[in-house]
Structure formats: structure tokens, C-alpha cells
Amino acid sequence: MYYHNNHNKKNTSMKQYRTIVLVVTVCFICMSTTLSQASDFIWQQISGNWSVVADNKESYLKENRSKAFAFDYSPLINCNAIISTNSSIVFTRLTHTLMLDAPQDTATYFTFFNASDYRQFYAVQLTGNDSCITTLSIIQSDIKDTTLPKQAKGNFIITTLASSDVQLAYGQPYTLTIAIKNAIITVLVDDKQVLSHTLNEKLEGGSIGFASKNCIPIIDNCKVYNGSSVVFEDDFSKESIRKIILKGKKLTPQEIEEQKKKQNK
């Protein structure tokens, strides 16, 4: 009898132990899945409609809206832009492939880097007319008046630091490389140097990203090196963009009336 009772107690505690182990294991799996999903999103969409496109043959990053609306809080929201969630990228070489398509009016594209916020960054910009890309520039964006609140519109200034005439075709992929050594920025297209400029400051790192307006950019194989080590990369083989989503609902006539009454009170 004693043995039987003791055996039952042992069985019960064994079952409890197993349940605890099972619950802890399930929790651990859930947490690690959530964490791995969170770390998958290495880009944050600021504006536009960016997506990772993948088919059986290839995958790439594409902006689908082309037209951008000027909210005017920053140069990035005025274009269609995405920014890296890693905000402390220090690099000596940034490279990716780029193809611009469907130009309308003045097509503008830039790869930005060293971004401390949406108004403070450096960028390599391409601009073009209807027929081809005509200019490559190194630009700097900064806050115009630091005493104003960030809700102030148009409170930023863009300076062209250096510029070069180019003739690049739409619909053709190029490899864009931005190399930084001390304070010297060098820009290469298909490994050929196009432009070089010495900055007044040594870059301390920040976010990187892409922005476009009046064209459809297709970007692939983004690799960022600091010396010989790769500090950031995306081959756009899987979804990696976080976006802001707002949910909307139509009010019924009854709800509209109730809302009016609320406002009148």
C-alpha cells in the first residue's frame, strides 16, 4: 500500500516535471522564432511602396510607386525611401547593383549613408531626363534651423558637394560603389571611377538606404564592407522590410450622426 502511494506520488511529480519542461520548450521556441523574425527586418520603409520581389530565377528590391508626395518633413519622406534598421554602419566600401526604369519628368535616385536622422545624411545621387541618366552627384542633407521642432516642414537643406556629367541608360543594370577612405568619398560605376570629393569631416557611421522619385529602381546584392569584413549585406532573397500599416474603417450613417452629436457636446 505504502509502495503504491509512493509510486503514484512519483508518477504525479514526474508528469508535472514533464509538463513544465514542455511549457518551457514551447516558450523558448516561440521566443526564438519571434526574435529571428524581428531580426529578419533589416530595412524600414519611410515612404513609397518597396517590396522584395522573388521568382524562381532571381530576387531583388523594387520600389513600385514611382510618384512621391512631398510631405516636406525630410528629403527622405519627399522621395520613396527605405533605411537600414542598423543605425551605426561604419564602412569603407558600399556596393550594390542598380537599374532605373520608367522615368517620368526628372527622375531622381540616391543611395544615402551616414544618416543620423531623416534630414542628416550624405548621398550619391543620380538624376536624369526622359532619355537617360545625365548627372551623378555627391550631396549632403542637413537641418536648416535646429531650433525648430521636427514637425516643421521644409526645415532641411541639400548641398551638392560634387557633380559629374554621365550618360547611363535606363533599364540597364550598373554596379554602384561608394568608397570612403579617411574623408575622401569616391564613386565608381561598374568599377570605373566617376567622381571623388574630400569632405570637411570624418564620417562616424549611421544608417544607409535608398531613395527615388519619378522612376522605378531595382536594387540587388547590397554589400557593405569595413576593411575586408562585411558589416551589412542583403541579397534580397527574403522579405526584409518593415512598414507602417494603418487600419481604416468606413463609418455608417448612424455612427456619423453619433460622432456629430459628440462633437456638438
Next chain:
Amino acid sequence: MTKYRILTIIIASFMVTAGIGCNSNDDTELAWINDAGDSINDIIWANGDQTWANGTTGYPDKTQTESKEVHALVGDVVASIDVGSGFQKGTVIIGETNSSSLSLHDGSSEVYTISSVSVGP
């Protein structure tokens, strides 16, 4: 010749009647209620057909925008939100259709509520 004239008059009458029928004086109006929990700074309808902005304060939670006349009857809605690091643009997904595209009835006065803001893929 007389038959031709009568026919012309009939066709012209039809055209005038149809024209009057199409020329409705009712404006289509749209307004928004921010019920998202966060402040929304600008709302843009159909690629800029109409915009709602409220200076630097934006539309705080639980406030309604003014009702404004719109011309486009189909479009999508984007809004700007301060996420801390700066302003980002978000697309409004309509719950009933689970789509970003919104259709308005010509001459109607409609109110939509923005009920949530989230970050997702």
C-alpha cells in the same frame, strides 16, 4: 429634310437631358477620425487630390478632420506619422475590403476612421 430636322432635334434633346442628368450639384466629401492612439500629421487622398494637415500639431488621437470636397472617387490614402526617428508614410488599409484602394459614392459625404497604426511586413 423635315424628318432629318426632327431626328436632329430629338437627338439634341436627348443630349441636353443626359447632360443635365450628369451635372449633379452634390459634392463628394470625405472626412477622417483619428482613433489610432497616435497623432497623425497629414492625410493624403488619391495622390494629392485632397490633403488634410493641421499645422505642426497634426490630428491628435480622437479628433476629426474637417470634411473636404474630393474629385477622385477611387484612390488610396496615405498618412504621415512621427515614429520618433522622423516622419514616415503609412498606407491606410480599409478593413471592409482589406485593400488600400477606397471607392466613394458620387455626391456622398463619407467619414472614415483610422483605427490603428502598426508596424509589419
